[in-house]
Amino acid sequence: GESVGLHLPTLSVQEGDNSIINCAYSNSASDYFIWYKQESGKGPQFIIDIRSNMDKRQGQRVTVLLNKTVKHLSLQIAATQPGDSAVYFCAENEPPRNNAGNMLTFGGGTRLMVKP
Amino acid sequence: NAGVMQNPRHLVRRRGQEARLRCSPMKGHSHVYWYRQLPEEGLKFMVYLQKENIIDESGMPKERFSAEFPKEGPSILRIQQVVRGDSAAYFCASSPLGGDTEAFFGQGTRLTVV
Numbered sequence: 001g002e003s004v005g006l007h008l009p010t011l012s013v014q015e016g017d018n019s020i021i022n023c024a025y026s027n028s029a030s031d032y033f034i035w036y037k038q039e040s041g042k043g044p045q046f047i048i049d050i051r052s053n054m055d056k057r058q059g060q061r062v063t064v065l066l067n068k069t070v071k072h073l074s075l076q077i078a079a080t081q082p083g084d085s086a087v088y089f090c091a092e093n094e095p096p097r098n099n100a101g102n103m104l105t106f107g108g109g110t111r112l113m114v115k116p
Numbered sequence: 117n118a119g120v121m122q123n124p125r126h127l128v129r130r131r132g133q134e135a136r137l138r139c140s141p142m143k144g145h146s147h148v149y150w151y152r153q154l155p156e157e158g159l160k161f162m163v164y165l166q167k168e169n170i171i172d173e174s175g176m177p178k179e180r181f182s183a184e185f186p187k188e189g190p191s192i193l194r195i196q197q198v199v200r201g202d203s204a205a206y207f208c209a210s211s212p213l214g215g216d217t218e219a220f221f222g223q224g225t226r227l228t229v230v
Binding site: 008034036041042043044045046049089091102103104105106107108109 | 161217220224
């Protein structure tokens, strides 16, 4: 959905704990979702993606859950490490698309701070 | 393999000048996307290009902004007569295919208009 220029919500966790970052997306017809990690001064880095025909997908230390009923996406990070500290964005690929492009709509982001 | 390369990393322009931002996609990628990011916000889609074609420019302001992706060379995002509100980070992403495939982002160009 649209971000409104407010300060980013912040999630602060202890090293070793699990983190859960949530995202509400805007278009019920969106069929492809991505989580990105962005460190200060850098570009977004792909973490994991999921298509709308799935409700869960696992990667290395990360899991994405998709609840299409309430248009909600979450990213779970297991055993959070200081290197996970960054801003996390969800992004959706909104139809209709008549050009087969991968134009993404980004959410507002969540800042994850990991305390050693 | 080199990733998506953007230059310059930082660009300072006075109001009224022109800004040219360059993006070289990953090798073998023919789809390029430009996004703009204001501080503390998510990225906003601007334009989608394939070689020599603008496919979708629905996110790009109608005036002063233009983009191209020539047959040879990098993609260029051009901002004419810059204003303070153009100050932002501009990111380029590329993918080998269209549709629902992973797009790889560059490190961005941070434009400051003074």
